[in-house]
Amino acid sequence: MGDWMTVTDRGLSSESKSISQYTSEIKMSPSSLYSQQVLCSSIPLSKNVHSFFSAFCTEDNIEQSVSYLDQELTTFGFPSLYEESKGKETKRELNIVAVLNCMNELLVLQRKNLLAQENVETQNLKLGSDMDHLQSCYSKLKEQLETSRREMIGLQERDRQLQCKNRNLHQLLKNEKDEVQKLQNIIASRATQYNHDMKRKEREYNKLKERLHQLVMNKKDKKIAMDILNYVGRADGKRGSWRTGKTEARNEDEMYKILLNDYEYRQKQILMENAELKKVLQQMKKEMISLLSPQKKKPRERVDDSTGTVISDVEEDAGELSRESMWDLSCETVREQLTNSIRKQWRILKSHVEKLDNQVSKVHLEGFNDEDVISRQDHEQETEKLELEIQQCKEMIKTQQQLLQQQLATACDDDTTSLLRDCYLLEEKERLKEEWSLFKEQKKNFERERRSFTEAAIRLGLERKAFEEERASWLKQQFLNMTTFDHQNSENVKLFSAFSGSSDRDNLTVHSRQPQKKPHSVSNGSPVCMSKLTKSLPASPSTSDFCQTRSCISEHSSINVLNITPEEIKPNQVGGECTNQKWSVASRPGSQEGCYSGCSLTYTNSHVEKDDLP
């Protein structure tokens, strides 16, 4: 902006200068203005001047005007128009060369000035537009500033309101808290007061009771009595004993015995559970090792150093731990090793499974573009092509046959012509026959080729099937291995432990419960829903049988805690139960609504899953 201002100033000053010049000229010599005008003023101005004044120089005043011009020019620093006078008296001569030079210089100057003026004008214009732009910018920014200022004010207002609200809420919260506190205090004080009152009342009550007791009990109430025909014997057949210190001691002993028994019993349970869990871990470990070790031997499989060492180290561990005696060690000694190794193996297994998964997905992605699989498409294309060819051949043969027949027919129709053409016909026949046999041969060839192709296709299909089977079995194997671990790892174990935790008896009941859930005679499934139901309700004889066997087992196991016999017996029985259970699902009324069948299916006890393990 400043630039622009200065520029305008300069312009103004130059203008004013020219004006002042002009006025001074007028003042100085109005008659000699013409020459001046021609030389230095702009063209439009000179025109104007011409219109107002007659010429600057006339015949009469050449001298004056020349001298005036000379004067003027010398003041502007031009050389004098006159020649150097040789003598004082001599009249100075007008130097034409100098005049011309002066004129030329003046013209050049004029042109320069014009150019400069033009430049200045354009610059002026440019600057003007710039200024406009900047002004608009300025106003826009000003507006923006205004709006943002307004916004800010609004926001500040809102902030203030929110803060106000917040303060109010805080206040409310505080009030509520106070209220709660107050209420709690009230409750507490009421409670204490209540307790106090109660105590007071109770004391009174006790006093009254005492009084009553004295009144009722102490005076010999004849009514309080037992009227009995004869005393009966004790249930145990023994006679009552006197209370002595001995009996007291005996009672104490007995009590502690009972407590001890209970604790022992519980310890046994816990031991059993521990053994069971250890066994599970052991088994898991073994299976993991068996699963992981062959993989190590595979040449294709890139075995990391770490995994290799882990496995070998694990195997050593297994060798150590598989000894039965290790199980009896306290958990603390074995736990570390066992859990660590299992954790490691689990990690390996996991990574392995992931790898396998990736591979499987890759195979799926690649589709059937692999060596033995590709040929199917080709084969199909080929057979199609062949079939097309055969079709063509057949058509050809047909047309030929038709032609032949036509010819023959025509031959038969017209004897004369036939006679005429006989010779040709024979020839042709011969040729056709030849061709016919050729075609037949070709056809045969085609047939053979086709057969071979179909055979190949069949063979391929078989191969494919075998391959599929192999893959399925492999996947199944993989999955089974995984699921066995899942079972062991799942919460079921935890649950089981929670259950078996305390009592043999409980275990028994849990097991024996299962058969009770299911009806045994579902096969005759009568349509009446209720009959099915009631059938399921009473205990069936087989249930009690089962209970008996169970109790036998439980006795057995209670004698020999770490005996595994119950485990050995379980699976088949449990399996039977399982199937029964499925029947029960079918029989229950709920299964009309299909969605609920899942509900009772969930019965499959954790034991079942567990015991299914080899």
Added chain:
Amino acid sequence: MNFSEVFKLSSLLCKFSPDGKYLASCVQYRLVVRDVNTLQILQLYTCLDQIQHIEWSADSLFILCAMYKRGLVQVWSLEQPEWHCKIDEGSAGLVASCWSPDGRHILNTTEFHLRITVWSLCTKSVSYIKYPKACLQGITFTRDGRYMALAERRDCKDYVSIFVCSDWQLLRHFDTDTQDLTGIEWAPNGCVLAVWDTCLEYKILLYSLDGRLLSAYSAYEWSLGIKSVAWSPSSQFLAVGSYDGKVRILNHVTWKMITEFGHPATINNPKTVVYKEAQKSPQLGLGCLSFPPPGAGAGPLPSSESKYEIASVPVSLQTLKPVTDRANPKIGIGMLAFSPDSYFLATRNDNTPNAVWVWDIQKLRLFAVLEQLSPVRTFQWDPQQPRLAICTGGSRLYLWSPAGCMSVQVPGEGDFAVLSLCWHLSGDSMALLSKDHVCLCFLETEAAVSTACRQLGGHT
């Protein structure tokens, strides 16, 4: 399912003997003992007044009949009908009477809980126990009958005394950290005693047989607390039902809570089976009116049929709005019972009185909900298998087992309103009690049941 004929009964007093051979029932002042199988009257005893309480001795040889109004207890022998015994508490009065586990002692609680008198049938000896606490469940015997725990109150403090039942010797005596003890209960294994505080405070304490405090548990403060407590038959779990409508299960190892069973008014879990009792009015077509359906000859046709329907989740249950400014509000878990195999837990939330909740304890989740048409009066587990019998004061008996659910109309003249029921210990039969009748219900072997069902097809 077969039903016996109905017998008279008063005050719902009807009990199977512990050995399962006999059935004792009271009609006013008469005590009738029947054979369970033939239902023939074996003995008939006449008491001095209307009987208010009966109890079999543990060996099924004696029956105790208490007449609280007169302060009298009469004992009858099954073996010797002429034998008699009468205990008069005189002016001290009588509020409770029970057998000791040996069946040779009777514990009588006098009025105002002044004392407990232990009468012996073997000797002349009489023992007194002072300061028994007047509470809901102040006496409990271990299942083996060796020990008795008794809640006492002295000097405004709660105590528990443990007695040896064989000679009534005090074994342990300790104070409990309770405001106002409400109940005590032995674990079935007889080694742990659960002691819980009044409903004003949620507090349950567990004591060992030797009086050591094993653990104390409190779920919350400043609100109504425990309403009901039940041990699992395996002694592994202790279920605590409280006024907040939740059951908390404590374990026997750490005595900490394993899980919390809420009783929401809407059931969303699709794994839970919700049985809804539905009533169907018989269709009164013209044909039906003129020809009564076959099979209804046994009794008059019930006015309506009811059956269970499986409701699809989410199901919302009928709830009562409790009156909170009265004592004993109808909220919270009022009834709790473990199945004999500890596998299921049946509960009733008192503000959804029509529903019975059955929880799977092994999976620790809700297994089934039965919503009845009327409030559930009682439920009891079959002593032999997970089978739950429910009555609602109507003429129907409801049975639940994991396989399903059914409702059975009790046949007979008029409506037999089943107010209470008790199982025979074999689980083959049960006694259904109405206001003044008793009826036996036989759940027999499959063949019998299926024929019975065919007969009863119209009713169910």
